[in-house]
Amino acid sequence: MAKSLVTAVKEKSILQEIAPEYWEQACRELxxxxxxxxxxxPKYGSGFLVTRGDAFTTLARAxxxxxxxxxxxxxxxDRVVIASKKKMNPKNILALTVEELRAAGLSGRKVEYIRDLADHFNSGRLHANQWKDMDDESVIQELSAIRGIGRWTAEMFLIFNMIRPNILPLDDVxxxxxxxxxYFSGEPVSRHEAREVAANWAPWRTVATWYMWRSIDPIPVEY
Known part of the structure; x- marks a missing residue:
């Protein structure tokens, strides 16, 4: 029999130190x-959403x-990190040539995007210190103004950097x-159907999404 969530939490004291403060409550309610x-x-009761806490790294990974x-x-x-001398920051990304970034495996378009992101941070055009006081949609709108960052990428930022609890990334494959x-025995699912399923997850749609990811991939998603 699978361990209960409470037991798993007790056995993993690190969970109480690093996991989002709402995680255990969200799991119980879900x-x-x-x-x-x-x-x-219960299959992944000792796992939880992990953040690196750095806005640039989170957006670049997304x-x-x-x-x-x-x-x-x-x-x-991993190749991009190595190319940037294992110091992932805007300055080091801008120091890399297009060829070096392409050699790491990035497409031409993604090279443009990650360099533009680095330039936004390096030039001070972003006001990241204000994001914590903004609602989800306001942060999404501001981030979406950056080239290459659409709604999905902004939602990944809200999940993995800001640890917002109720994000539903319907564009996530x-x-x-x-x-x-x-929920549908492998049959194709429309956005409307996915949204209907997720209505039952509120106000913890971020947590439910994380467990959906874990159910199909043994590697925990991190950005």
């Missing part, structure tokens, strides 16, 4: 509200991960795949 999550959450698998994104990201497999 297991009560959703029959599928009631089965999935750009790298656009429309590719978690494993492929990790491989490319992994989430849609997981909803299809877990």
């Amino acid at each position: 297991m009560k509200q959703d029959r599928i999550l009631k089965k999935i959450i 750009i790298v991960g656009q429309q590719i698998s978690v494993a492929a994104a990790q491989t490319i990201w 992994g989430l849609i795949k997981a909803i299809s497999l877990n």
